[in-house]
Amino acid sequence: MQPAEKYLFTYKGFYFQPDMASMEYLETLEDFEIRDSDVFLVTYPKSGTIWTQNILSLIYHEGHRDGTEKVDLLDRVPWLEYNIRNMDYISRPSPRLFASHLPYYLAPKGLRNRRVKVVYVARNPKDVLVSYYHFSKTSLKLEEVEDFGIFMERFLAGKVLANSWLDHVEGWYSHRDDFDILFLTYEEMKKNLRSCVLKLCNFLGKRLTEKEVDAVVDQATFNKMKADPRANYEFLPPGLIDLSRGHFLRKGTVGDWKNTMTVTQNERFDSVFKERMEKLPIKFCWDINDELCAAISMLKRHSTLAMMEVLRSGHSLSVLSDKLLLFDLTALGDSAGSTRFPTASLTRVIGTCKPTHHDKAMQPHEKHLFTYKGFYFPAELVSLDSLEDFEIRDSDIFIVTYPKSGTVWTQNILSLILHEGHRDGTEHIDLLDRAPWLEANVRNMDYVNRLSPRLFASHLPYYLVPKGLRNRRGKVVYVTRNPKDVLVSCYHFYKIAVTFDDEEEDFGIFMERFLAGKVVASLWLDHVEGWYSHRDDFNILFLTYEEMKKDLRSCVLKLCNFLGKRLTEKEVDAVVDQATFNKMKADPRANYDFLPANFMDHSKGHFLRKGTVGDWKNTMTVAQSERFDSVFKERMEKLPMKFCWDMSDLL
Structure with missing residues (x-):
């Protein structure tokens, strides 16, 4: 959407801040008188402008280096288009240093004769975006957009101060022959500041001793700048920055975008920027x-x-x-x-460079979980007495899953396959009666005297199931799902399940618990690996949630064949039709909305949430996805199941 006129106005197609610049003043800049000794620092916002202002001031002013002069950066290197202190730029002594966010076509004409020096600093646009977003929250002159996703769309469309990052960088680079210009990147400055200081000195014709260069490099580090009242921009008047909400200088890192952008947002960003960025000769470091x-x-x-x-x-x-x-x-x-x-x-x-296991994962509260033989169960819901010797019948069917892996969906499918009254709607029996939980007999049923075929659901690991299952008498359907979607689904489920610990709002901390197996059903890897490596002990069929999403009918037929159930084409059609997510969500027999309030807080959400593949991308940041991979990837590569990570991969 268009930015509000209160915060931005356009001059010759470029966005400026009102109250800090006027049309009349901007019109005078074209003929601004240039001196041969002038130096212009040009950047797109949040690309290292203040850092480079500080470096240039340190290079040019001995009194800055040795601390004898208390002149701040706004006096040392003022903004050309934003003359905040109403200085007399014409009468300033040489060499004059200026900072600017102007695009190439609005720079003073005198710059184009290659008389003066221009230093252009660019920064990878993802870090620019994230830094810009946080800056908009502290700046009283920029419109605050709470939702990062909306802010990103504005940034991608160039509907922000200084317009499109791509246009700005491309413009200056493609017209580089019109200027005496040095290009630097924020990332190379982070990588080797001393080398860049020497490069600047050489370009500007400034000869410094080794000791002076050392002083520049030392005082230009982020921590030194943040503590320096001359350089940290905290001297700005209260009407410009709200320091109670953050500082002008925030982190000063490379790759911090990964902690804010979700995987989906990163893919969206690449879809807009990638093609044009590949044509830029400037190569950016992303981390x-x-x-x-x-x-x-x-x-x-x-x-x-x-x-x-x-x-x-x-x-x-x-x-x-x-x-x-x-x-x-x-x-x-x-x-x-x-x-x-x-x-x-x-x-x-x-x-x-090595996978680092964070120490954030804490032990779950005993109020919510307890352990039995090394496995986490929900407190107050589980009855484990005599399960080991639970009598198995040949006709028994067990649905086994790790939580949030398609359990309810598979319960519904098997109920539809086995019960004509479910398919034709003549019976109104919910899934908790059709396929009750083996280890959580919520309704205190008499499992021993249930009619055959008995259908049970379970999250048990292979080593805790009834001994009778191991003689391959009953049938086991094991459904697994890609663990990133499992993680995100578990996170949302914990918020609505009264019996679980929903006090932890931070997804990052919950993820650490999940990676450490400090959640219901313990570690996903152990659960899946355990069942698969002991598959020969059971009469078992493995399915994945993703293949069920891709071709439900094929999976229904596979289940019928495994269970020895012969259905007509019409009956199979009925199963497939009623097992779709939307039909299940609307079916009171299948959507688990029948659970009482002491189990589920229905005001916070529904048991069935989205039922998609790849929704993890909308929650996990890029950094979190990389962290997840560093823990899971090696063991997952040894699993024979191939998981689909995105819905688009199924098409």
Whole structure:
């Protein structure tokens, strides 16, 4: 949608902030008088502008470097188009430093004669987007959009201050021959600040001693800047920034977008930006650790002897890092040159290259869960007495799943297959009576005297099922589902299930519990692996939720064949029709809305939520997805089941 006029106005197709710039003033910029000694810093917003302002001020002003002058950045490097302090730019002493978000076509004409220096800093647009989003919450001059998804759509459409990131970067780069311009990226500055400071000094014709360069690099680090009242922009008046809601300088990292953007949002972003970005000669780093890990990997390949020597001697990781520093990084390409990563960075990243198991997963509360033979059960719902010796009949059928893997769906399908009265609607028996839970006899039924064929549902692991099942007498239908969708479905289910711990609102912490198996039914991997590796002990059919979504009719026929049930074409049609998600959700016999309030808080949601494949992408951030993969991927690759991760893959 269009941004509100209160916050933005357009001049020659470009968005500016009202109250900080006027049409009349902007019209004068075209003929702004340029001096040969002028330096212009140009960026798209949230691309390292303040950082580079600070670096340029440190390079040019000894009083900034040695701390003898208390002049802030807004005086050192004022904004060309936003003259907030009403300075007399014409009379400023040379060299004049200016910052600007202007597009190439609105820059003063004098810049185009290649007389003055332009430093253009670009940053990967996903980090720009996330930084921009958070900045809009602290800036009193920008419209606050609470929903990140809506803000992202505005950003992608260029309906934000400074318009489209792509247009801005492409514009300046494609017209680079019109200017005396140096291009830098935020990421290369993060990767090797000293190298970039030297590059800037060389471009600007500024000769600094080694000690002076050291001072620039030291004071331009993020932590030093954030603590420096001259550089942190906290000197802005209250009418511009609400410091109670955040700081102008937030994190200063590379790859933080992964902690905000969901996988779906990342895919949406790529669908809009990817094609045009591939044509840009500027190559962006999307996660600083990825490049450092790649560098370390290459260094390791070239330093096997050094590493073997260190490992044999029993020295620490810091010594190993020092050994690695014997090798330069010229093989890594132009972005690294012949520079060396600091030992501290190598030490830090060597650790992050390995899957790291966070310590956030806490023990579940005894009020909600208890353990029996190493397996988590919901408190007050489970009766485990005598299950081991539960008498099995040849005609028994057991639906076994890990929670939120299609259990209710399969209960419904089997009930429809086995009961004509369910198919034709003449019987109004709900699923809790049709296919009761073996370990949770909620209605205190007499399981022993139930009529055959008895149908049971269960989340039990293979080692806790009745012994009689192991002689391959009864039939077991095991349904599994991709674990990311299971995780997200469990998270939402915990919020409506009164018997579970719904106090934890943070999805990230819940995910850590799930990955550690500190949830109902313990670890997904153990459950699936356990049943599959002991498949020869049971008369078992494996199905996946995703294949049921892809071709339900085929799965119904497979179930009929496994169970020895012969249905007519018309009967199969009836099963398939009534087993669709929408039909189930509307069927009071199948939707579990019949559960009493002491089990389910129906005001918070329904037992059946979406019934899709790939919904995890709308909840999990990219960082969370990567974290999940680091824990699950290796073991999952050994499973013979191939999971589908996105609904589009089924088409």
